[in-house]
Amino acid sequence: MDFSLLTYNTLFSDAVVGLKKICDSQHPDIICLQEVDTTDHTFKKIEQLGYELADYSNAFIKFGHIYGVATFYNAEKFTFHESKIIFLQRGAMEILAYLLRIFKTGNKPRTVLKTEFICKKLQKKIVIYNIHLSAYGTNSIRLKQIHTTLDDVKLADSAVPTILTGDFNYPYGRKKLESLMGEYDMKEATNTIFFTTEGALMHYTFMEKFLAKILFKFFHHRLKLDYIFYKNCVSLFAKKVDVQYSDHYPVFAVFKLI
Secondary structure (H helix, E strand, O other): OEEEEEEEEOOOOHHHHHHHHHHHHHOOOEEEEEEEEOOHHHHHHHHOOOOEEEEEEEEEEEOOEEEEEEEEEOOOOEEEEEEEEEEOOOOHHHHHHHHHHHHHHOOOOOEEEEEEEEEOOOOEEEEEEEEEOOOOOOHHHHHHHHHHHHHHHHHOOOOOOEEEEEEOOOOOOHHHHHHHHHHOOOEEOOOOOOOOEOOOOOOOOHHHHHHHHHHHHHHHHHOOOEEEEEEOOEEEEEEEOOOOOOOEOOEEEEEEOO
16 A cells, blocks of 8 residues: 655744645645644644644744644544654753743753554554754764664564654765664665755844855755655655745655555
C-alpha cells in the first residue's frame, strides 16, 4: 500500500492559510508541521481540511504564542495508536537566546513528537517522528538531539516502518548527518532535494536578519534544512512543493508499505 507524507515548517503558523491549496494538490496522508501555533483554533482549521490531529508537543514561546510540532493523519487510511514526547538537549546559544528574552517569552523545552499509526488495509504499524531541531548554535547540538531521537528508534521493534522528518536546521556537514543515520539503517528520501528555504525575514530579530541575509546571499541554493529519513518501507519519490507561504518549502514524499 502506498501512503504520502508532507513535512512543513509553517513560520509561526503563517503558512497554515496555504495548507488547503497544498493539500488539495498533493493529498498527503500524514502531515507533520513544525513551528505551528498549538491552539485549538489552529488545529480546527487543519481538521476542516479532512485530517485528524494525532498529537502535538510544544517547543518554544515567541510573540506571546506557544509554538511546537503537530502531526495530522488521514483517518480513512490510518488509525492513531499512541504518541510519545521526547525531550531534547539545549545548546548554549539557545540557552542564551532564552535568557535574553526571558521577560518577553518564557521558556519551553524543545521536543520531538513520536506518533504510531496502524495502517487499516494491512493492519501494520508505522512510526513517525516529527522533528524541529535547534535553530541556534552549531551542528554539534543538533547531532546530540538526533542521537537522542535515534536512541528511541533503537528501542523499538527493528522491523517496524519508521520515518524521521521535519526541520533539522542542518544546512552544512551533510556527510556526518548521513553517516549517523546510516548507523541506524535510516535512508534519506529527500537526497535529490538540494535546498528547502528561501528565507522570509519578516519575523526575525535584527541579528537573525543580518545572519540570514549573509547565508542566503552565499548559499541560496544549498540551504537544505528539511529532511525525510526512513527504514522498513520503500521510498517512491520526494519533492519540494513550489509554494512560498513560509520561509521553508513544504516537502512531500510517497512511500510503499511492504
